[in-house]
Amino acid sequence: MASLFPRRLLGRRNRATQTERVRERKHEGFLRYANFRWAKISGGLCLLVITSYALIDVTPRPNGGSWYGYTLGTIGALLILWLTALGYRKRKMTRDAWSLKAWTSAHVYLGLSLIVIGTWHTGFQLGWNVHTLAWALMMLVILSGLYGVIVYATLPAALSNNRDEMTQMQMLEAIRAFDRQLHAAAQPLSPEDTAPVLASLDEDPFAGGIRARLSGRYPKDATAAALRALSLSHGGNADARQKVIGLLSQKEAALARLRAHLRIRAMLEIWLYVHVPLTFALIAALSAHIISVFFYW
């Protein structure tokens, strides 16, 4: 091996690994990676673009077809392809200088710099055409990514608080336990009283569409309805009913925790449903944009 890899290279590699270990110990996330190295690079790039745009006099007026526009456009298009490659890169984790963390850090900050590169490439000429479509898709992708970064930075704490040292399956298991107890406790109830309990048992804790997931509101919740129905019920076995009511409110609490968990997870994940499909729409629009320019040269 030593003959295959020069000692010098191995040394550098070891040093890089060493630095990475220190970073890991310090719990340095992708945002703060290497003391905001990529934030600085990206910020510098934006500043360069903005100042040079102001200094360079493109006649008759700035647009994507000037030499400056071509330059920004080429940089932007290559950057978009490289940023898309994160989807491939993230499936291959490494710990070196170009670790996934470094890559993600660069992805986030260079992606944000694309706002300036792409927008200044347009020369602020927007219209109802494929060129502006590509720009708009790019902005949507970037903004959804920005949202993703923000929720990644803020929501995990809420997620952790909510789960109260329980795993997801433990949350589900709690509901299952309450269901079993409910089933047993409700046996003495009259048929009128068992119907709402049965409805609560039949309810899927994962039911509800994307709207319920994101809002955390389940207006047709059967457990809450059962609780209401039993509280109003009279006659029959009152002791058994009280026990069922107690179990129902406990199940309700467990359900609320699970649903809060689902809501936070939905908010953590929803941006990817914009970010990823629109990225491919963007690449398609970008291809159409570039081909159209050369087609009607």
Added chain:
Amino acid sequence: MSFILRRISTTKTGKQIVRDQPLPGASITLGRDGGNTIHVADLAVNPQHATISSADGRHVRVQASEGLGFDLNGRTLDIADIDSAAGAELRFGGHRLTIAREGENIILLVERIDELSQSSKDVDEARAFSLAAVMPGRRMGAWAFALVVLLAFLIGPIWAWHSYRSVDVRPQGYHADKAWLSGPLSSAHASLKNDCQACHVDAFVAVTDKACVGCHTGEHKAMSASHADASTAMLLAARHPPGVGEKVLAGFAKAFNKPQGRCVECHTEHEGAGPMPPTPQKFCADCHDGMASRLKAAGFKVDVADAGDFGTAHPEFRPLVRAAPGAKPARAMPGTGPLVDYDGLKFPHDVHLAANGGVARMAASFRGQYDFGKKLECQNCHRPDADGVRIKPVVMERDCAMCHSLAFETVGGVTRTLRHGEPDQVVADLYAYYRSTPPSRPLQLGGMERRRPGQYAEGQLYNIYFREVAVRPNRAADAVRAVFSKGGACYDCHTIFAPASGNNWRVMAVNQTPRYLEKGWFDHDAHKATKCADCHTAAPGSKAASDLLVPGLRQCRDCHVGEGGARLVKVETATESPCAMCHEYHSDGGKPWMPARQRKVNSAAITHKPLAAIYDVSLITGTEGRGLYDVTWRTPSLHGARRGG
């Protein structure tokens, strides 16, 4: 016959244990209540749900009570008769009741088949807890979106282009390639917005000059003519060496098959609705700044000077002049002495514009009759033409004759004048005059003194008079000679050729050049607010008509600076002047085109000069007279001597 309840339980190892329990009686009950023969702990089952009985030991009757039925073969029933030999499966809530026959006994198998609750069902944790459970897949979305975009914005436009390839003019309506429009077309081309192929003829081939010249035939010829029909190679050689940016652009152009030197490189389109943008100075200066050396290096003959910016880098004007009397007009070469232009006239501007002296006194004596003030002003003789752009030639009858009279006789109160512009007629008129009139009578013949006849001897009275009468016609020759010679009416203003080899007296032709600056445009109308002498500074001091009084670059630069405000001298009210203010590419004889917003002249800033400035000017021109454009001239009827002279 008896009913046997069979229960099956499964051990942890998966082994099934079957327990049979005979049930007493021919009728048994089934329900959630503990008092039933078959107790089913299922909330979906009623406390007393059904009765199972058999009359003959073979057929089983199942009858539901309390309204809730059971399911048999997918149907909900309240009562059913079942042949136990054939067997059946009944469903009560989450449980299944299987009826079968073994020997003489009817076997009732009861087992829970549904989960206790929905939550008890097995879940795929990774999927159930994530959004993947409620959202269409991201991969699906990616493909769908990409496909839609490609169809609408790539395939569609290419299809539109393909389907109209051999069509001259596209029909109205939406065409998919409109989505490719990179910006609104200029107002001149607005009608082409649905027809991309009008200019973009072939795929991946940059717009060619052919597409432009197809409609713009005249402009193309004029453009070539104004550039001396220079070849494309020469035009390309004239361009300035590319900077970093242009190298980038040229690199793109080369890499993607975009030829250079096409119309559209300067006349960019899709730059927004409205008129095409006026050509900025850069488009001229890109070539003309330092062009001579580049052309020379490329092996072309150069006869045009470098020009980069009016304020700082512009060659001296080369007005069209006649360098010698009778010479052909040619563009002057500045820097080789004072410029002269021989128009054939003798006219000392200094004498005529002087504030005192004979001319001023004579002009003053005409006040009230003509538009003169205390002295002559430029505008008394020079007047703008109809559109105000140029100055009309001076016309003798209108502008000179009130002082420089050609009168020679009065007949019955009518003054006869020599015919201006027709020397032969002048000669003939003078001869006729001398032939038809006697000499003035000698003084001695007047009075009432008695005269004796016979005084015919030489030296005597009659002799003198008759001699005068006899030779009078011959005096005409002297008069003609006098009028054409020094001190005579013609000679004062014109260059005269004496009779020689069969020719009579001749007057040199007068040529008042209507436009001195042929390559650029000067619009007098745009300079109304300025006094003549502000620019024509040499006029008040000029002693000879051959002095060229056309202002030079220096005078223009008193107000006009480069497009970007560049200047060499101090300018108080600067007028930014791109090349196209005076020059135009497509010489069509008209004023250079300028967008309306640029046509506005900041004349207030020029006319409202500080008093000192006016005073300075009046030192040269004398006290203020009426402006060139204020003259209301009682125009005498003129004959067609429009050429001047």
